[in-house]
Amino acid sequence: MAIATEPRTSAPELVLELQNVHTYYGRIRALQGVSLEVRKGEIVTLIGANGAGKTTILKTISGLLHAREGQVRFQGADITQRAAHDLVKLGIGHAPEGRRIFSRLTVYENLQMGAFTRTRAEAQEDVERMYSLFPRLRERSRQQGGSLSGGEQQMLAVARALMSRPSVLLLDEPSLGLAPILIQEVFSIIQEINTRGTTVLLVEQNALQALNIAQRGYVLQTGRVIKADTADRLAADPDVRRAYLGEI
């Protein structure tokens, strides 16, 4: 099972590494010793049922939550206790679950806020980059975020997270609540972002599609990693197919 995670000398450098991470909500233990790694240039996906701990893992990485036990390492440095606003500057971008766009700020302002840690000139340049990646957002740039459709809000949330020019992008269910055609679009944009050089850690309910674009995946169950393998092998795994791809 550990084939894919075994470090090889030829493998690209480790970007993210979780070692035996335990994260709590008060007294509720949501993560019970999670270990995983993400290498430069990869798309890695986390799949698992509702409440398995996927969101918690992303929050623990981006500093919205802190591990009580274990270690989170980013480009070799221990970031377990670092605050979220520091981690953005280091290069971790997080598009949290549920879009959470700033509903009464315009699309343009939402993007600007994403570049909060950078200079105005850099931000301006990147707004243009986002508009070319998401042409729909350019058309709606003066519209208030809350008046966008669900799919457009999702694109805005992803674009906003990209505005900090993260080297790693954490995406929490970017396809949630979208029509199939839009899901396709979101997934191809994720691939596009990845080919442009951003490493992606992707949480998805659409396990099959996520495995389709990912190189590797982790399967979670009640706060633990129960399987780790290449995306192809996971997609072919009978257990995974039964549990997460809706096959009998």
Next chain:
Amino acid sequence: MTDFAAQQPGLDPLAMPPPGAIVEDIRQARRRAGVRFALAFALTWIVLVGGMALAIASTGRVHPDFIAEHLPFFLGGIPLTIFVSVASIIFATGFALIGALGRISRNPVIYGIASLYVSLVRGTPLVVQIFFIYSALPQFGIVLPAIVAGVFALSFNYGAYMTEIFRAGIQAVPRGQLEAASALGMTERHTMRRIVLPQAVRIVIPAIGNEFIAMIKDSALVSFVALQELFWRTRTVGAANFASFETLLFAAIVYWVLTIFFSLFQERLEKRMAQSDRRP
């Protein structure tokens, strides 16, 4: 099945108008109903207001030429009325912003000060506050020019009411957005300044419009500090000439027209602001 459809022209798919036409029909019917409503509404007002005007005229005690004679003097008070209202709403917004930040503060001293401000101001009559600032403070050697005293009293008072409006506006920004801001690299302070306040302001702008309309009416109270705005002018002339009925009636009508005028703006503003409420 075919027979049945043939007997029922409405059910014959070929005889049915295309869906777009139905939508257009409904839209037109609605528009006609809207026009009828507006006409009936206007007629009701014309009858009622006209009736009142006739009733008042029939008393034979109204002297239109008297009003006409003083008209320039009366109307000359309107700019001051509007100036006082605008200045006061601006300062009130400042007080309210500070007050609201105090009311959401986790620091008990700051929270206490803000709460005391709201409680004290809302618990005492505005007219008492105005006299207090203009007439009582001079006993301590604090003499404020009438305009300063008037604007200060109005804005301090309205600021307290608007503190609660602003607080609600700040709390109306969904908590999930705070986490999103933090994920974008903002500290708590930055989140407040860049995310929460700008959105809270957009939420409360219609409410500020309402307060402004109320302020136009309450600005009449600054006539008590001898500011020669609309109400002071009508009151003074009316009392001197034993014509209070005419002058007060005139003042009431002018205030009414002013508030109607600004309400129209306010309604449009509210509609525009509501557009973004579609998907919070």
